[in-house]
Amino acid sequence: REYASPSSQVIGEQDDERSQQFEIGVKQSHFDERINIDVSYYNLTKDNITIPSRDGLTKQLGDQVSQGIEAEIRMEILREWFTFISYAYTEVELTKFFESVAVGQDEFGNPQYAVLDRTGNRSAFTPKHILNFWSTKELLDGFGIGAGVRYLSEQFISTDNMFKLDAALIFDAILFYKWNRFKISLNLKNITDEE
Numbered sequence: 001r002e003y004a005s006p007s008s009q010v011i012g013e014q015d016d017e018r019s020q021q022f023e024i025g026v027k028q029s030h031f032d033e034r035i036n037i038d039v040s041y042y043n044l045t046k047d048n049i050t051i052p053s054r055d056g057l058t059k060q061l062g063d064q065v066s067q068g069i070e071a072e073i074r075m076e077i078l079r080e081w082f083t084f085i086s087y088a089y090t091e092v093e094l095t096k097f098f099e100s101v102a103v104g105q106d107e108f109g110n111p112q113y114a115v116l117d118r119t120g121n122r123s124a125f126t127p128k129h130i131l132n133f134w135s136t137k138e139l140l141d142g143f144g145i146g147a148g149v150r151y152l153s154e155q156f157i158s159t160d161n162m163f164k165l166d167a168a169l170i171f172d173a174i175l176f177y178k179w180n181r182f183k184i185s186l187n188l189k190n191i192t193d194e195e
């Protein structure tokens with residue numbers, strides 16, 4: 001159970017958002033645990049999602065279902081050379097989602113609203129595909145380097161599913177120094193300045 005952030009815009013007592021999740025997976029280790037593989041399938045149902053209504057107040061009118069597959073491989077290729085690869089495929093559907101949207105004004109300047117059914121649409125900011133690759137190598141005397149790439153497939157920016165963000169490929173890197181239990185690092189994020 002979880003609750004949306006407290007708000008003076010919510011009428012009356014707020015119900016908790018309810019989630020039901022089913023997950024099944026497999027974990028395997030090979031070559032003296034130098035290669036570890038995790039694969040899982042999940043199905044998540046969420047009820048009582050808060051949606052702004054035509055009067056500007058938030059009401060709990062939404063439901064959604066998410067399901068997908070996640071896979072992860074962690075490897076120590078050579079001594080102190082670690083590589084991580086993960087992939088996620090996600091399907092997300094709004095199973096009940098009625099949204100009030102301002103469509104104009106009447107002759108007195110009062111806003112006019114229409115209730116739009118977003119049921120069957122995909123949730124905002126939920127790419128179908130996410131792929132991560134990351135590799136680090138510790139060099140001499142505690143110094144090390146690492147690099148990675150992250151891929152996000154296209155994703156909608158709102159529940160109306162009218163506009164999408166393009167797919168993105170993001171490159172990162174790291175320089176680090178380890179000394180006893182301490183680690184100092186310089187992280188370089190989004191090196192190619194992908195938007």
